[in-house]
Amino acid sequence: MLSRNDSHDLTKPERHAVPRLGVLGGGQLAKMTALAAAQMGCEVFVLERQPEFPADSLDTHSIIADWDDPQQLLQLGSMVDVVTLENEFVSIEALEALSSAGHIVRPTAATMKLVRDKYLQKLTLADFGLPVPRFSAVPDRAAARRFGFPAVLKKRCHSYDGKGNATVRTAGELDAAWARLDGDHNPLYVEELCALRMELAVIVTRAVDGDMVCYPVVETVNRDHICHVVKVPSGVPEPVATLVADMARRATAALCAVGGFGIEFFLCEDGRVLVNEIAPRVHNTGHYTIEACVCSQFENHLRAVMGWPLGLPEMRAPAAAMVNLLGSGDGPGTPFGLFQALSVPGAHVHVYGKARSARGRKMGHVTALGPTADAALATASKAANYIRFGE
Amino acid sequence: MLSRNDSHDLTKPERHAVPRLGVLGGGQLAKMTALAAAQMGCEVFVLERQPEFPADSLDTHSIIADWDDPQQLLQLGSMVDVVTLENEFVSIEALEALSSAGHIVRPTAATMKLVRDKYLQKLTLADFGLPVPRFSAVPDRAAARRFGFPAVLKKRCHSYDGKGNATVRTAGELDAAWARLDGDHNPLYVEELCALRMELAVIVTRAVDGDMVCYPVVETVNRDHICHVVKVPSGVPEPVATLVADMARRATAALCAVGGFGIEFFLCEDGRVLVNEIAPRVHNTGHYTIEACVCSQFENHLRAVMGWPLGLPEMRAPAAAMVNLLGSGDGPGTPFGLFQALSVPGAHVHVYGKARSARGRKMGHVTALGPTADAALATASKAANYIRFGE
Numbered sequence: 008m009l010s011r012n013d014s015h016d017l018t019k020p021e022r023h024a025v026p027r028l029g030v031l032g033g034g035q036l037a038k039m040t041a042l043a044a045a046q047m048g049c050e051v052f053v054l055e056r057q058p059e060f061p062a063d064s065l066d067t068h069s070i071i072a073d074w075d076d077p078q079q080l081l082q083l084g085s086m087v088d089v090v091t092l093e094n095e096f097v098s099i100e101a102l103e104a105l106s107s108a109g110h111i112v113r114p115t116a117a118t119m120k121l122v123r124d125k126y127l128q129k130l131t132l133a134d135f136g137l138p139v140p141r142f143s144a145v146p147d148r149a150a151a152r153r154f155g156f157p158a159v160l161k162k163r164c165h166s167y168d169g170k171g172n173a174t175v176r177t178a179g180e181l182d183a184a185w186a187r188l189d190g191d192h193n194p195l196y197v198e199e200l201c202a203l204r205m206e207l208a209v210i211v212t213r214a215v216d217g218d219m220v221c222y223p224v225v226e227t228v229n230r231d232h233i234c235h236v237v238k239v240p241s242g243v244p245e246p247v248a249t250l251v252a253d254m255a256r257r258a259t260a261a262l263c264a265v266g267g268f269g270i271e272f273f274l275c276e277d278g279r280v281l282v283n284e285i286a287p288r289v290h291n292t293g294h295y296t297i298e299a300c301v302c303s304q305f306e307n308h309l310r311a312v313m314g315w316p317l318g319l320p321e322m323r324a325p326a327a328a329m330v331n332l333l334g335s336g337d338g339p340g341t342p343f344g345l346f347q348a349l350s351v352p353g354a355h356v357h358v359y360g361k362a363r364s365a366r367g368r369k370m371g372h373v374t375a376l377g378p379t380a381d382a383a384l385a386t387a388s389k390a391a392n393y394i395r396f397g398e
Numbered sequence: 399m400l401s402r403n404d405s406h407d408l409t410k411p412e413r414h415a416v417p418r419l420g421v422l423g424g425g426q427l428a429k430m431t432a433l434a435a436a437q438m439g440c441e442v443f444v445l446e447r448q449p450e451f452p453a454d455s456l457d458t459h460s461i462i463a464d465w466d467d468p469q470q471l472l473q474l475g476s477m478v479d480v481v482t483l484e485n486e487f488v489s490i491e492a493l494e495a496l497s498s499a500g501h502i503v504r505p506t507a508a509t510m511k512l513v514r515d516k517y518l519q520k521l522t523l524a525d526f527g528l529p530v531p532r533f534s535a536v537p538d539r540a541a542a543r544r545f546g547f548p549a550v551l552k553k554r555c556h557s558y559d560g561k562g563n564a565t566v567r568t569a570g571e572l573d574a575a576w577a578r579l580d581g582d583h584n585p586l587y588v589e590e591l592c593a594l595r596m597e598l599a600v601i602v603t604r605a606v607d608g609d610m611v612c613y614p615v616v617e618t619v620n621r622d623h624i625c626h627v628v629k630v631p632s633g634v635p636e637p638v639a640t641l642v643a644d645m646a647r648r649a650t651a652a653l654c655a656v657g658g659f660g661i662e663f664f665l666c667e668d669g670r671v672l673v674n675e676i677a678p679r680v681h682n683t684g685h686y687t688i689e690a691c692v693c694s695q696f697e698n699h700l701r702a703v704m705g706w707p708l709g710l711p712e713m714r715a716p717a718a719a720m721v722n723l724l725g726s727g728d729g730p731g732t733p734f735g736l737f738q739a740l741s742v743p744g745a746h747v748h749v750y751g752k753a754r755s756a757r758g759r760k761m762g763h764v765t766a767l768g769p770t771a772d773a774a775l776a777t778a779s780k781a782a783n784y785i786r787f788g789e
Contacts, residue, residue, distance in 0.1 A: 025732050025751075042433055045455050048732065048749025048762070064436050065456055301744055301767075316741040323714055323767070341416050341439065350707040353692055358439025360416075371439070376692075376714070 025050050026313055029083045031074045032093035033060035035359040035369065036289050039297065040093065041065040043306040049313070054083045059362040077104035084110030091266060091312045095123050095287050096165060113215070113265040113312040114287050121262055122287040126163045126196040128262075135261035137254055138281050140273065141199040148185055150197075152178060157200040160184045162193050168367075169232020174200060202276040206283070207241055209255035209272070210293035212307040212317055213264045219256055220307060220320040222300060224248045226380075227271070227292050233367060234291045236388075237329040238380040239299065239322070243274065250280055258282055267308035269293060291331070295374050296320070298355050299327035324376035328384035330391040332357075332371035334364035338397035342371065347393035353377075354390030364396035371396075416441050417704055420478035422465045424451035426750040426760065427484040427680050430688065432456040434697040440704070445474045450753040468495035475501030482657060482703045486514050486678050487556060504606070504656040504703040505678050512653055513678040517554045517587040519653075526652040528645055529672050531664065532590040539576055541588075543569060548591040551575045553584050559758070560623020565591060593667040597674070598632055600646035600663070601684035603698040603708055604655045610647055611698060611711040613691060615639045617771075618662070618683050624758060625682045627779075628720040629771040630690065630713070634665065641671055649673055658699035660684060682722070686765050687711070689746050690718035715767035719775035721782040723748075723762035725755035729788035733762065738784035744768070745781030755788035762787070 026049040030037045033055030041051040041062050052068040053060070063069060068086070072079035075098040084090055089111045102116035114122075121131045129139050145151040151160065156178055162171035173184035175197075188195055206229060210222040226241040227234055241248065255270040262268070262285065269290025271283040293304035302310075302318025310317050332342070340361040342348075348356050358371040373391045377383030417440040421428045424446030432442040432453050443459040444451070454460060459477070463470035466489040475481055480502045493507035505513075512522045520530045535554075536542040542551065547569055553562035564575035579586055597620060601613040617632040618625055632639065646661040653659070653676065660681025662674040684695035693701075693709025701708050723733070731752040733739075739747050749762040764782045768774030 024730075026736075038436070042436060045429070045433060045751075046748050047736070048751040050455060050751075064441060310740060315737055318740070319743050339415075345417075345438070346706055349701060349709070352710050357437050360436075360439040360441075 027087040029087035029090040030093055031097050033062040035061045036093040037062035039305045043309050052086050061359040061361055064360050075101050077101050080105045081108055089113055089312050093288055118262050118264055122285055124163045132282050137258055140201055140281050143197055145195050145197045154197045159198045159200050160195055162188055163196055201273050203273055204276050205274040207251055207272040207274055208292035209270050210304045211255050211259040212267045212311050213259050214311045214317050215265055215314050220317045221252050221256055222320045224251045225292055235331055237292050237295055239327050266311045267304045294372050295327045295329040298374050299376055325378050326380040326383050327376045328380055328387045329372055329374045330387045331369055332394050334366055334368040334370050334396040336366050336397035338364045340364055342394045342396050344393040344395055348390040351390040353386050418478040420474045420481040421484055422488050423484035424453040426452045428453035430696045434700050443477050452750040455751050466492050468492045471496045472499055480703050484679055509653050509655055513676055515554045523673050528649055531592055531672050534588055536586050536588045545588045550589045550591050552587055553579055554587055592664050594664055595667050596665040598642055598663040598665055599683035600661050601695045602646050602650040603658045603702050604650050605702045605708050606656055606705050611708045612643050612647055613711040615642045616683055626722055628683050628686055630718050657702045658695045685763050686718045686720040689765050690767055716769050717771040717774050718767045719771055719778045720763055720765045721778045723785050725757055725759040725761050725787040727757050727788035729755045731755055734786045735784035739781040742781040744777050
């Protein structure tokens with residue numbers, strides 16, 4: 008189903024070269040990319056499975072369809088210059104069909120193949136000499152037992168925000184975890200349970216020609232495996248930040264990435280710095296860049312996939328912090344407490360415009376800049392605490 | 399004609415209180431307001447006379463109709479919480495019909511009545527003790543002759559970017575100027591021709607409760623009466639900047655403004671600071687606030703008209719500059735040279751997405767921040783010089 012504004016007739020030949028970006032997925036990441044695109048006069052076409060999605064308020068063209076349906080992807084491909092993704096759940100076959108038909112897909116199906124399966128992702132990173140937690144494929148429970156405990160059992164694909172992970176402290180806990188992740192039907196792998204001092208993340212944007220920009224290293228504070236707070240700078244010693252940034256660049260290059268990638272790290276109690284996982288897209292830990300950096304992760308993603316020069320990732324302020332606004336329960340997608348939140352000087356409130364709130368669902372975020380990350384966090388938290396999504 | 403995205407059905411009762419803003423006019427000012435609104439999860443409904451307008455890429459709802467038609471305005475009013483304007487050309491009668499029917503219009507019809515007629519505007523400002531150039535209504539040529547020359551003959555209504563002004567240096571030039579402005583059919587007034595040292599401008603946003611924020615004083619450099627460059631800070635001595643900011647606040651209050659207002663000033667060779675004119679809306683001289691200020695003029699306009707608390711107008715950098723991208727002739731609304739412009743580090747390129755370019759038409763702008771206004775201007779100009787609209 009193609010829904011579009013009357014003023015555009017896609018059946019007519021193109022009259023002039025308005026840059027056109029196709030996005031698979033229409034959530035908040037697509038919305039914020041579309042905001043950057045709109046500023047530069049670039050049209051955005053979104054393919055999403057359900058109507059009423061965040062990017063819906065921004066694009067005049069949308070296809071409501073299954074993003075794993077190659078025919079629908081081909082229709083999108085024929086409308087745009089470049090197709091990009093806002094999530095890693097699109098099937099590789101559909102992406103391959105798109106590029107085989109001559110459409111430009113960035114990042115490529117080959118990159119997505121390596122990233123989407125987190126076991127393959129770790130193998131690839133390890134092959135390129137990047138330190139990762141000790142890990143192993145576990146075709147059956149016996150393999151998991153051989154790996155030893157404590158450990159984290161993980162789905163290889165389709166996991167996010169901690170969904171698809173289970174901590175197994177002793178052999179006795181294995182059966183329950185295996186059942187919960189339905190290991191007989193989902194390919195799983197197992198990873199050492201690292202004692203963490205801190206979790207870190209970096210956004211790297213890589214251009215078609217291999218040029219890369221690397222945003223500052225941030226500290227991420229997770230609750231129940233969901234990103235809750237981002238603080239920048241991270242406060243780690245300069246040599247650690249330099250090492251992390253270098254690893255982020257190497258990981259991005261190893262995957263032949265094009266576009267914005269979010270790279271998450273473990274800083275372990277024993278001092279090791281390990282790559283945790285990579286998201287092949289703009290990332291929650293980079294939302295602060297909208298206000299805090301010269302060129303946001305979203306504008307740079309657009310520039311990268313359109314084949315344009317990258318912008319500066321430098322900070323405009325000494326520090327920044329971002330607080331996610333998570334749904335506290337079922338309810339409308341419109342927040343309570345917006346008025347009070349807007350009364351906090353220097354707080355930047357983002358509301359994604361999702362149709363419904365659900366417990367733990369990402370409904371918006373608040374960013375603030377400041378002289379230190381803690382000062383920025385105080386401002387952002389003050390505003391965020393006024394807001395509530397869901398009854 | 400109502401054109402909208404399939405996923406919204408306006409005939410259904412409202413399910414939850416998504417804030418809804420109606421905008422009369424769909425040009426670049428509406429587009430940039432809609433970008434700020436989208437970030438906060440606010441829906442925007444635009445009424446514009448022709449399809450394919452800049453804000454079209456951002457709102458999912460648009461009415462293509464004459465904005466002087468009260469029935470169309472009432473339809474818009476019934477869809478939204480608040481109606482605002484992106485230009486001063488909407489008829490007062492239509493606005494009055496809208497507010498008589500119980501819809502909220504900000505700024506009000508009463509304010510628009512005072513601002514829209516530039517002679518009435520000057521009378522109002524003078525009444526409130528604000529210094530303006532010497533001026534007089536001129537019902538006929540004899541009245542203009544009594545005023546004396548040199549002078550500037552101006553249309554009282556519907557003039558912008560120098561359209562509707564004529565400089566008359568001697569009595570011998572009066573007839574030609576009178577004919578050009580069609581003074582027998584358009585109400586005119588006359589103003590002293592000020593010898594200018596500099597033109598200045600200030601954006602003030604005024605809330606429903608009278609709270610005001612005042613952005614920094616900028617220098618505007620005009621060519622052929624069209625804003626070409628904005629530099630901030632303006633470089634005028636601190637006491638002059640303080641005086642200008644104070645006058646801007648008083649002028650905004652005098653007009654009972656609600657929303658963002660652009661106030662233009664003459665700094666005369668003889669040292670006088672005079673109010674030149676007031677635009678009852680977000681303004682070209684405030685575009686730099688998107689990147690340079692904590693809360694942009696667009697977000698603050700939205701906050702003001704929605705009845706929300708105002709944001710901080712403070713600069714995030716020592717200085718900034720904006721260069722307008724004007725059409726060099728007829729042609730597509732898509733620029734040549736975007737790639738090169740994006741290669742300039744720190745340049746923020748805005749392309750409005752107008753359907754067609756025309757000579758002198760505002761097609762986009764470039765903003766840069768920097769340690770000084772001149773350094774910022776060098777960056778913005780470098781990028782702007784790569785871009786061309788029109789063959």
